[in-house]
Amino acid sequence: MKKEINIKWDRKDLLGLEDLTKEEIKLILDTAESFKEISARKIKKVPALMGKTIANLFFEPSTRTRISFELAEKRLSADVVNFSASTSSLSKGETLIDTAKNIEAMKIDCVVIRHSSSGASYMLSKKLNASVINAGDGTHEHPTQALLDMFTIRGKKGRLEGLKVAIIGDIRHSRVARSNIWGMMKMGMDVRVCGPKTLLPVDIEKMGVQVFYNIEQAVKNVDVIMALRIQKERQGQSYFPSIREYSKLYGITSERLKYAKGNVLIMHPGPMNRGVEIMPEVADGPYSVILDQVTNGLAVRMAVLYLVTGSKNEGGTSV
Amino acid sequence: MKLLIKNGRVIDPSQHINEKTDILIENNKICKLGKNIRETGCEAFNAKDMIVSPGFIDMHAHLREPGREDAETIATGTASAAKGGFTSVCCMPNTEPAIDNQSIVKFILEKAKKEGKVNVFPIGAITKARKGAELAEIGDMKNAGIVAVSDDGNWVENSALMRRALEYSEMFNIPVISHCEDRTLSGKGVMNESYISTVLGLEGIPSESEEIAVSRDISLAKMLNTRIHIAHVSSEGTVALIKEAKTCNIKVSCEVIPNHFTLTEEVVNGYDTNTKVNPPLRGNDDIQAIKNGLADGTIDVIATDHAPHTITEKEYEYDNAPFGIVGFETAIGLALTELVHSGFLSLSQLIEKLSCNPAKILGFETKGTLKIGADADITIIDENKEWIVDVNKFLSKSKNSPYHNRKLKGKVVATIVNGKIIYKD
Secondary structure, X not given: OOOEOOOOOOXXXXXXXXXXXXXXXXXXXXXXXXXXXXXXXXXXXOOOOOOOEEEEEEOOOOOHHHHHHHHHHHHXXXXXXXXXXXXXXXXXXXXXXXXXXXXHHOOOOEEEEEEOOOOHHHHHHHHOOOEEEEEEEOOOEOHHHHHHHHHHHHHHHOOOOOOEEEEEOOOOOOHHHHHHXXXXXXXXXXXXXXXXXXXXXXXXXXXXXXXXXXXXXXXXXXXXXXXXXXXXXXXXXXXOOOHHHHHHHHOEOHHHHOOOOOOOEEEOOOOOOEOOOEOHHHHOOOOEOHHHHHHHHHHHXXXXXXXXXXXXXXXXXXX | OEEEEEOOEEEEHHHOEEEEOEEXXXXXXXXXXXXXXXOOOOEEEEOOOOXXXXXXXXXXXXXXXXXXXXXXXXXXXXXXXXXXXXXXXXEOOOOOOOOOOHHHHHHHHHHXXXXXXXXXXXXXXXXXXXXXXXXXXXXXXXXXXXXEEEOXXXXXXXXXXXXHHHHHHHHOOOOEEEOOOOHHHHOOOOEEOOHHHHHHOOOEEOOHHHHHHHHHHHHHXXXXXXXXXXXXXXXXXXXXXXXXXXXXXXXXXXXXXXXXXXXXXXXXXXXXXXXXXXXOOOOHXXXXXXXXXXXXXXXXXXXXXXXXOOHXXXXXXXXXXXXXXXXXXXXXXXXXXXXXXXXXXXXXXXHHHHHHHHHHHHOOOOOOOOOOOOEOOEEEEEEEEEEEOOHHHOOOOOOOOOOOOOEEEEEEEEEEEOOEEEEEO
């Protein structure tokens, strides 16, 4: 593939979708289109980030996001170092800032960070000259997930503008929901959120979404249903009485799909609790694009890494 | 040892004085007030174009000693207080160990006598180790020198225990200061609960967690006909509750911290941990209600809640960083800028809230006034001096302030404690 990408990206970091413009989001999605094909080649590697060093700092357990980023980096020929710690930096007696300064001292070009505290990537970006990509910070944002979700929808539907999406579940604790709301609103989608009132954060409607407590109403005539993972420990915190009751009220069943449009897309950011927030027959059914999301995640992350890390000095690079 | 303060505008609400007059200090006491006092053989301070006020009394501060001398000590904390115009400081008992017995009280007083720049008055814990389970030895601590009790940072959740605390403290005529926060509602919150906390993905602390606690404390004060002092009011609802209680003649008093009439929760955007404070910064309506409450007398006192934390602690993530803002050196500038120059309070009202009212609540008969015979604690300010806050110039050991680079109008020019000029700008 030899395709000129007209670069209009001038940000050091990707911290969230709240700050991005519609044009910037479109640029990432368009860039991802050209990267998608690489993963289908026999030799799945291009030299776009040759000589760049990227550190993946995962302060919170993650399997698919970490692997997705690492694969994306390797397919762009970057040198990759991984740092995983299941505990926050605090418990090791080192602050995040210390960790960041150490990384900086190793002359790294880009840091991909996953952290359990909201704002961690933001704090890091202010202290580092290197680029920072937020791979999920607390309950704040998870921009690459939302980008790959929108990329998947656009791929299947041919557009984003005017589509109706219902995000179902624990909105309160979901960075995926927040990033998707920002992104989808900017792209002209009609966004609904639905879940028990206990799991909807205060004033969420001010973000521009419609709020539903009833799932049948929420999914009525929607083009996309996105189920969020429900964390089982929330049960003990009285957000809902039991997983059983949650599933009865908010689980995505094939029965409930009938309220949506006939060609509805079923999405889930993973990992799924089969039989809780989503029934196996739905997750594996004809409307599900859950594995497409994973595949597309790679292309979207390649695009983000390329734009953030690779495009600053050289304009109009071909890939 | 004599000191003559000449040509200043003396504002002493305790005597309804607001005029250009001189003050003569002799033997650490106010000796004479009058126009054109002529006195030979004494040190003179020319206070021309300046305001001369009874010394400011901060009834809510953290000096961190014993236990956290890396963040502040009695020496550095009182130097910072002096620079901020405070001649007396009441230190909260959340030290390590807590001020919950007479030996810690004596330790602090001894240290303050040796190293302190200003008067230091310890506040004892209500309960042992501030755990909210058993009363601390309040009588013993009172004899050793405490001026109030508080479980600072912790609300005494057990209502029966709080009842006993109010009854018991009344015998010693010391106020009970309550940090009102229903932890079951504020939970793991780190900022005000609102649209902004939703967007930032930070756990919220609703105003109601304060108001529920304030309601109970007012009910107990009413039931027992005892005094209660509500610390750091932050919300519109709390102001309304206290206002109503006062109209019912319930013996409630309260204080506000400059943070809560200056900054809104908007400043948490960007995750600057120097904006993390408990109670949290709230909305514009709350600020307005607090300013109105100050003007109409609902809010009696302005205190600092000076809460030093090391740079390292504040470099943790927003969730993990400690609550608190240093306050001594910015309080007067903020109060003058936000309250006096913006027309909410007269200078005389401001001085009441910084000096006379805290003295009354704490039972200081010879402080908070410039009456003849009173302690010669005096704060001299230039209400119009413009300056820019620079945390690197703080005398406090800690720099955790969200006001760095903020332009303020009004500054302390001299602080006099026990007849001695201990700070001069």
